[in-house]
Structures are given as C-alpha cells and as structure tokens.
Amino acid sequence: MSEGSDSPVSRRKFLKKISQGAAAVATGGVAGGAMHAAAIQSSADTGKQGKVQYGMLIDLRRCIGCQACTVACKAEADVPMGVTRSWVEYAEKGLYPNVGRSFLPRLCNQCSEPHCVRVCPTGATYKRPQDGIVVVDQGVCIGCLYCAQACPYDMRYLNPVTRFADKCDLCIHRVAKGLVPSCVNTCQGRARIFGDVNDPTSEIHKLIARNPVSVIRETYGTQPNVYYIGLDTTDENTKKPGQYVRVTTNKAKSKKRT
Amino acid sequence: MEHHLMWHWPVIGYLFLAGLGAGAIAVSGIVVLWDPAGEFRHRAELVARLGAFIGPLPVIIGTALLIFELGRPYRALNLLTSNFWFMLFNPSPMNWGSWFILLFFIFATVYALTFLPWKALLRGERGERLAARSERWRSPMAVICVPLAIAMAIYTAILLAAVPARPLWHTPVLWLLFTVSAISTGLSAIILVQRFMFRKPGAVRGAVRREDPAFRVTEYYLVSMKVILIIAELVVIGLFIMFAHMTINSSKFAVQTLLPGGEMATAFWVGVILVGLLLPAFIEGFYLLRTAVLGHEFEWPYVINVSAPIAILFGGVMLRYVIVVGGQITGPIGI
Ligand code: SF4
Numbered sequence A: 001m002s003e004g005s006d007s008p009v010s011r012r013k014f015l016k017k018i019s020q021g022a023a024a025v026a027t028g029g030v031a032g033g034a035m036h037a038a039a040i041q042s043s044a045d046t047g048k049q050g051k052v053q054y055g056m057l058i059d060l061r062r063c064i065g066c067q068a069c070t071v072a073c074k075a076e077a078d079v080p081m082g083v084t085r086s087w088v089e090y091a092e093k094g095l096y097p098n099v100g101r102s103f104l105p106r107l108c109n110q111c112s113e114p115h116c117v118r119v120c121p122t123g124a125t126y127k128r129p130q131d132g133i134v135v136v137d138q139g140v141c142i143g144c145l146y147c148a149q150a151c152p153y154d155m156r157y158l159n160p161v162t163r164f165a166d167k168c169d170l171c172i173h174r175v176a177k178g179l180v181p182s183c184v185n186t187c188q189g190r191a192r193i194f195g196d197v198n199d200p201t202s203e204i205h206k207l208i209a210r211n212p213v214s215v216i217r218e219t220y221g222t223q224p225n226v227y228y229i230g231l232d233t234t235d236e237n238t239k240k241p242g243q244y245v246r247v248t249t250n251k252a253k254s255k256k257r258t
Numbered sequence B: 001m002e003h004h005l006m007w008h009w010p011v012i013g014y015l016f017l018a019g020l021g022a023g024a025i026a027v028s029g030i031v032v033l034w035d036p037a038g039e040f041r042h043r044a045e046l047v048a049r050l051g052a053f054i055g056p057l058p059v060i061i062g063t064a065l066l067i068f069e070l071g072r073p074y075r076a077l078n079l080l081t082s083n084f085w086f087m088l089f090n091p092s093p094m095n096w097g098s099w100f101i102l103l104f105f106i107f108a109t110v111y112a113l114t115f116l117p118w119k120a121l122l123r124g125e126r127g128e129r130l131a132a133r134s135e136r137w138r139s140p141m142a143v144i145c146v147p148l149a150i151a152m153a154i155y156t157a158i159l160l161a162a163v164p165a166r167p168l169w170h171t172p173v174l175w176l177l178f179t180v181s182a183i184s185t186g187l188s189a190i191i192l193v194q195r196f197m198f199r200k201p202g203a204v205r206g207a208v209r210r211e212d213p214a215f216r217v218t219e220y221y222l223v224s225m226k227v228i229l230i231i232a233e234l235v236v237i238g239l240f241i242m243f244a245h246m247t248i249n250s251s252k253f254a255v256q257t258l259l260p261g262g263e264m265a266t267a268f269w270v271g272v273i274l275v276g277l278l279l280p281a282f283i284e285g286f287y288l289l290r291t292a293v294l295g296h297e298f299e300w301p302y303v304i305n306v307s308a309p310i311a312i313l314f315g316g317v318m319l320r321y322v323i324v325v326g327g328q329i330t331g332p333i334g335i
C-alpha cells in the first residue's frame, strides 16, 4: 500500500493510539503512567513485549543435582506417584579420566508459542494473558493427552488421580501471592531465578541480557521462557565421535524418548 | 525396558475403524455416482449397498473406543460444546475431527437408510413412498458422503501429523498412506462380507461360484482395484521411509524404528508389508492375471478367497499400530 492511499486509516489509528495513551496517563496518575502507555503501544506492535511473562533462568553452573526442587515440587503440587512436573536430569559425559557429570533441571517452559495449546481440542489448556503461564482448566479437560503428545519437552502427563492432563504451572497459587515457585524457594545453590522476563527492572531480565543463555530445543519454535546458562544439549543420539554420553531422566522404569 | 505410551490400542483401533468406515462409504458412494442410471450400477448395486451398511458401524465403534480411552470419558461432549466460537476457529485437528465424525456419522447413516429395502420392510403405500424417496436421495447423499469420507480418512492421519514433537508422524506423506489404506481396508471389508454372503448352496464345494456372470465381473473389478491400491500403498510406504531419510535429523532417527534392527521392525515388515500387502497382492494378483492373461474364468477356492481381504484388514490394523506406537517411542533427538 502506498502512503497516500492508507493515510486516513493510519491517521485514525494514530489518533486512537494517542487517546489510549492519554487515557492511560490520566488513569495511571503517577510518572509510571507514561511508561505504561508506552508499554501498551509496544505490546500492540509486537504482541509480546510489555506483557508480563513469568519465566525462569537456571544457572547450570550452580546446580548441584540435589533434587531438592523435584521433592519440593512433588510436595507443593501434590503430584501423585509415578509422574513428575519438574525433575533434574543427569548427564554423564567423557572418557576416563576426563569425565564429568552435569545436571539439567527440567520444567514446563511456559512457551510463548505453546504447541500444547495449539492442539488442545477443548480449549482446556491456555496461556494466561495476565502472566503468560500455561495452565490446564481442570473443569474442561477431557484427558485426551493430545497436549502431551504435542509438547516437544515431554512436560505433560495424565494425572492418575484426577484423570486430566497436568503439568507445571509455575506454582500459580504462590506466584499470585507474590511468592516464588516452590522449586525456586528450595534451591540450595540458588540456581533458579524466577521473574517476569519482560520487565526490564527484574533480576531475571538483567541476567538474561548479560549472560549467554540458551533454551531447550529452540528449533521447535515454541519460544520457551525457561532459560539456561551453560546448557549442553548433547544426548546419546547427538554425541560426537568417541564421546561417552549417558543421560538419566525422571523415567526410571521406561526408556527416554530417543 | 518398557515404554511410556500415552496412546494405545483404543487409539490404534479408532484410527483403523474410522479409516475402514470412511473407505467403505467412499467406495460405495463412488460406485453409486459412477454411472447413476447405467449398467455398472445395476451389477455393482450390491457393492454400493454393502459399503453403505458397513460404513457407519466401525466409525461409531471406533469413536466409542476413543471416548472410553479418555481420561474423562463423560466429558467427551466438551469436544463439541466447551466454547462454540473458540471451537469454530480452533485449529486443533482433534476438534475438527470430532465435527467430521459427527457429520460423517449423520450423513452416512442417512445414506445407508436409502439402501434399505423399504418395500419389503413396510407394506403398502408407506413402503412405496419411502422406496421412491430413497431412490431420489441416494445420489445427493453420495455426493455429500464421498468428500466427507475422504476428509475423515485424511483427518485420521492429520491428527498424528500435526505434532512436530513426534517426528515419525510429522510428515506430509502420512495422510496419503492412511487414505490409501483406508480405502483399501474399506474395499476389503465389502469384499469379505460379499464373499460370506455368496457362499451359497449350489456353489461347487470349496469354491465360490455364483451363477450370475455379472457377479464375477464385479468381483473382478473390485479385486483389480484392490491390487492397484496395494501397489499404491507399497509405493507410499517407500515414499514415507524415503522422506524421513531425506529429512534427516530426528525424522531419520525415528524411522529407524521401522527399519531392520529397529523395535517395530517385525511388526512392520511381517505385519504390514508381508501379511498386509505382499501376501494378498500375490494371491489376488495370481488369479487376476490368470483371467487377464490366460482367459480363465475368474474364480478361486473359498479359503484363499476369504483370506486375502482378512490379511488386508490385519495389515491395516498393524499399520496403525506401527505408526502410533513407533511415533511414541521415538522423539526429538538431543536434549
Ligand atoms: S513446555 Fe510443553 S507443556 Fe509447557 S508450554 Fe511448552 S509446549 Fe506446553
């Protein structure tokens, strides 16, 4: 479209935006109002920035593989036997004497493009607009597990007690009261940092900006919101020639998905 | 080590039965539409009728299986009701699929009703009227049912293919594979029922010999169609494996579960390829060629006659089994 042809429309849009901004300033009252208005504008533009998006940064250099988070999660969310919301994977790599063991805490990535939400046939699972947490509406879910098939991170399970799909919800009940999730609370090495990744003043935002972070399986395009420092994604299937790799997951009795 | 499977036999059965029903209706509708007033339809009327009667049954059984597989069976209606406007624009294949099933079941049932012998069922004027109405409605219903049936068959594959996290499923070849298999299993079901029905007294012992030559001609057409479908399916399976190999990465790793040495290799090579495709292709191909090349009459021993379609149906189940289970025991490579 040329500039001339759409100018009436864009002028109208512009005026509308101005008035929205003005309203926000007026209601905001304090100096933050202007910033708020800017946030509204940018969120209208990108659809992502400026929204609250809770996420986690896990500094793998600090993780000691103690599984305290796994246990805390089990207790906090009353996760039944046999299933897990959050766990720590062990990866053994190298050949004697140059061997190492690294730890990889896993949890739902609260993806910005969650595939689990795309496939859900009932709308039971959705991304909460207010904080970006992906939840399962227990009143709607039919337990078809399509979401569990679709998650590239294997983060969903059928709750054997309630019979609906279940997953990590970043301890929504704690977060709503201003607390951090239970796994973050309990972490001995302070490897887990929780916060709003879109808030420039938050610790997590600053750490993400200043560190070489990576996410798991980025190529799936799910845009995870759980970031890692020092992530090594090598597993048995992607090891380099001569390398010894063994990964132990939460599934003690069954094979890891190859 | 055991595997962690989230979808098992009910889903496998559902995918197979939905494909079978869709295939039967598609074949029946195509026969009806082929030549609405002509010779072929008169001869093949039985095929159209059987297809129409077979069609809705497996679909409803398969759906019931799936519903009882759900973690929360009594909530199944949420598929259709939880939020109408959301549903309408919801891209979830399972949601679209449940609408397809509903529509398919309704239309296929109406279509099947047009084949009932109304005159024999209801005496007097009502029977006459319904028979006349059935005649009028049959072709329009077939026009609706054929595309719906094909959509159903494709949907059973899209349900799986829509999931990038399962590299074995996430391939554009899967719908072709499932659609060809659906039509070939539907056709086999028709042929099988037809053969059971025509094991008549008066036939030579141990052989099907319906005196009406039209019957043999129809059989000949049907069986040739089936052999062509088998060959097509073999080609598509080749494509399926080739595509995964060309895609490399996780897809290549995933398809290795089907190749020799893989965990699903026996089920795949023996169940799907050997019993489900090669065996019936050789049996039926032999008798077809005997007629086509040597000019013999098209007839064969009853046991062989019945075992070929059974083998194809078995192969259809195994195909769904191999794909559904193989897709779940493989996954993205790398952490
Ligand atoms: S990690 Fe899996 S379950 Fe969590 S939001 Fe992403 S796709 Fe959904």
Ligand code: SF4
Residues within 6 Å of the ligand: A119, A120, A121, A122, A123, A124, A125, A136, A140, A141, A142, A143, A144, A145, A146, A147, A148, A164, A165
């Ligand atoms: S199991 Fe529940 S949340 Fe998951 S796709 Fe099915 S209805 Fe949606």
